[in-house]
Amino acid sequence: MNLRSILILGALSAFGPLAIDFYLPGFPAIALAFGTDEQHVQLTLAAYFLGLSIGQLAYGPVADRFGRRVPLLVGVTLFTLASLACAFAPSLEWLIGARFVQALGGCAGMVISRAIVSDKCDAVQSAKVFSQLMLVMGLAPILAPMLGGLLVNVYGWQAIFLSLTAFSALASLSVALWLPESMPATHPRLPLTGAFGQYANLFKDRVFLGHALTGGIAMAGMFAYIAGSPFVFIKLYGVPAEHYGWLFGANAAGFILVAQINARILGKRGPAFLLSRAIWVYLVAALVLLGIAGVHSEKLWPLLVPLFVCIASLGCIIPNASACAMNGQWARAGSASALLGCLQFSVAAGAAALVGVLHDGSAVPMALVISLCGIVAVSMSVLTRRLQGKRDALAARV
Structure with missing residues (x-):
C-alpha cells in the first residue's frame, strides 16, 4: 500500500478521535451559548457515541454489498454536512441531533478503512499499516484539545465544527481523486438481506x-485510564490542570513509539507472536499499577511508570489484534471490520463507566479496571492461540 493511500486512510481514521477530542474545550462556551450547563452539553457526546455504535454495524454489510468506495464517499459527505449543521445549530437539541448524524457519517471511515487494508494486505502487511494508523490515533488526543481550545478562545465554538467541515470535505475530495475501489471484482457481493447471517457467522x-x-478488552484499559486519570492526576495528586496534558501526552507518545517499533519488527515476527508477548507485558504492568495504587x-511517579508501560504496550496489542481478526475475512471484511469496531468500542465504553461506578476517592478503581482488562485479555489471547493452532492443524490435514 502506497504512502498516499495510507495518509488518506489515516485522515479517515482520525474522524472519530477528532470529532470527540476537538470540541471538548468548547463545552463551557456551548453551555453559555444555549443557556444550559455542561452536564446537558455532555448529551452531545453521548449522542455521538450512540451514532458510532449503530453506524458501524450498518456500514459493514453495505461495504460488502456495494464495495468500499461508494459507501465511504456517502459517509464522509454525511459527516461534512452534519458538521456544518453543528456549526449553525440554533439550539442544543439541534446540536445533539446533528452530532448523532455526524457520527453516522464519521464511522464510515473507521469501518471501511480497516476493510480496505484487509483487501490490499496480508496479515503482516495489515499489522504494519494498522501500526502506522496508530500514529493518528495517538496524536489526535494530544493535538486536538489544544487546537480546539485555541479555536474556541479566538473564534468561538462554531469554528471547531467549521474546521471539521473543511477537514472532512478535503478528505472526501482525496477519496474521490486518489482512493480507488479496493474490493476485488472476484469477491462475491454479499446481499444486504444476509447481514444478520454474516454477523451470526x-x-x-x-x-x-x-x-x-x-x-x-485491552483497549478498554486505555478508556479506563482516560476516564480515571483526570481525577487521579489533578484531584488526588494535585497536578495543575494546565500540566495534565503533558502527562497525557507522554503516555500517548509511548503508544505511538511502540506502534512504530511494532511496524518495523513485524517482518521478523508475525502479528500473532507479537500480540501474545505484548499482552503479558500489559498484564504485568497493570498488576504492578494496582499494587502501587493499593x-x-x-x-x-511510582504510578506513572507502570501506567506508561500499560498504555505504550497497546501500541503493539491493538494493531496486531486487529490484523489477526481481519486476516482471511475477504468478502465479508466490511462486516468483520464493523463488528470488530463495535465490540471494541462497546467493551471500552463499559470499562470507562465502571471506573465511575467504583469511584472511592483513590487511584484503585482506575488501576483495578485496567488490571481486570489485562487478566481477561491475556485469558482471551491464550485461548485464541489454542483455537488457531487447532484450526491450522486441521487445515494442514485437509
Whole structure:
C-alpha cells in the first residue's frame, strides 16, 4: 500500500478521535451559548457515541454489498454536512441531533478503512499499516484539545465544527481523486438481506471473536485510564490542570513509539507472536499499577511508570489484534471490520463507566479496571492461540 493511500486512510481514521477530542474545550462556551450547563452539553457526546455504535454495524454489510468506495464517499459527505449543521445549530437539541448524524457519517471511515487494508494486505502487511494508523490515533488526543481550545478562545465554538467541515470535505475530495475501489471484482457481493447471517457467522468464528475481544478488552484499559486519570492526576495528586496534558501526552507518545517499533519488527515476527508477548507485558504492568495504587503512595511517579508501560504496550496489542481478526475475512471484511469496531468500542465504553461506578476517592478503581482488562485479555489471547493452532492443524490435514 502506497504512502498516499495510507495518509488518506489515516485522515479517515482520525474522524472519530477528532470529532470527540476537538470540541471538548468548547463545552463551557456551548453551555453559555444555549443557556444550559455542561452536564446537558455532555448529551452531545453521548449522542455521538450512540451514532458510532449503530453506524458501524450498518456500514459493514453495505461495504460488502456495494464495495468500499461508494459507501465511504456517502459517509464522509454525511459527516461534512452534519458538521456544518453543528456549526449553525440554533439550539442544543439541534446540536445533539446533528452530532448523532455526524457520527453516522464519521464511522464510515473507521469501518471501511480497516476493510480496505484487509483487501490490499496480508496479515503482516495489515499489522504494519494498522501500526502506522496508530500514529493518528495517538496524536489526535494530544493535538486536538489544544487546537480546539485555541479555536474556541479566538473564534468561538462554531469554528471547531467549521474546521471539521473543511477537514472532512478535503478528505472526501482525496477519496474521490486518489482512493480507488479496493474490493476485488472476484469477491462475491454479499446481499444486504444476509447481514444478520454474516454477523451470526462472525460470532461463530471463535478465532475472529477471540482476537477482536483480546484487542477490545485491552483497549478498554486505555478508556479506563482516560476516564480515571483526570481525577487521579489533578484531584488526588494535585497536578495543575494546565500540566495534565503533558502527562497525557507522554503516555500517548509511548503508544505511538511502540506502534512504530511494532511496524518495523513485524517482518521478523508475525502479528500473532507479537500480540501474545505484548499482552503479558500489559498484564504485568497493570498488576504492578494496582499494587502501587493499593498502598496509596504519596508520590505520583511510582504510578506513572507502570501506567506508561500499560498504555505504550497497546501500541503493539491493538494493531496486531486487529490484523489477526481481519486476516482471511475477504468478502465479508466490511462486516468483520464493523463488528470488530463495535465490540471494541462497546467493551471500552463499559470499562470507562465502571471506573465511575467504583469511584472511592483513590487511584484503585482506575488501576483495578485496567488490571481486570489485562487478566481477561491475556485469558482471551491464550485461548485464541489454542483455537488457531487447532484450526491450522486441521487445515494442514485437509
